[in-house]
Amino acid sequence: MERHFELELDKLNKRIIKMGNLVASQIHQTMYALTQCDTELALEIIENDTKVDELDVKIDKLCQRIFALTQPVATDLRLIMAALKMNNDMERMGDLAVNIASKIEGLNDYKEIINELKIDEVAAMTEVIVKDVINILNTKNIVFIRDIFEASIAIKEKIRIISDMIIEEMIHKSDVIVVATNLMIILTQIERIAGYSQNIAESIVFLVEGRVVKHSGLFKDMASEEHSG
Secondary structure, three states, X not given: OHHHHHHHHHHHHHHHHHHHHHHHHHHHHXXXXXXXXXXXXXXXXXXXXXXXXXXXXXXXXXXXXXXXXXXXXXXXXXXXXXXXXHHHHHHHHHHHHHHHHHHHHHHHHHHHHHHHOOHXXXXXXHHHHHHHHHHHHHHOOHXXXXXXXXXXXXXXXXXXXXXXXXXXXXXXXXXXXXXXXXHHHHHHHHXXXXXXXXXXXXXXXXXXXXXXXXXXXXXXXXXXXXXXX
């Protein structure tokens, strides 16, 4: 029974990492499709979302099975709890990627505006934060956790600046209201992806050290101090 339990936990760990890699790839494709206004890739992203959904269900069922058949304690319990939380966050990140992809077709005639607003920069930053947090999930090296919080703050600030520029354009050019509205929605989705990356970072700390850092401000304050400095 103990051997079976260990195998189940190992399977859970591997599935969470697989989910992370799958979502990171999805975000990478979405950010590329966004900056290139690639509608074909956007459709492919939407169609492939079923892979994320299917893995999400498998992870949830595996966690339920482990709870039902065993009595996990300490570190093992942390893995299951963290896995459930991270799985939920990553599935939502996949949904956000699909939401962004669904808006790309309407941007085809406005690539110049996208370049002027430097949306490619915030897209690149978003791709990096997701890739980095999944790398930390793989290695369990929480030394780099603070980088995730710093990156999240930087992305939110960048989005604030771009949003201000978009609002200014909307005021002076009524013909860009539709595309501007779509871009504002996309930026909101991107900011949420950064937020979920931060959530995953918090879950990794809980998994590795058993500390709950959500709402504690522990890493956020450190990140804010360095960012302002």
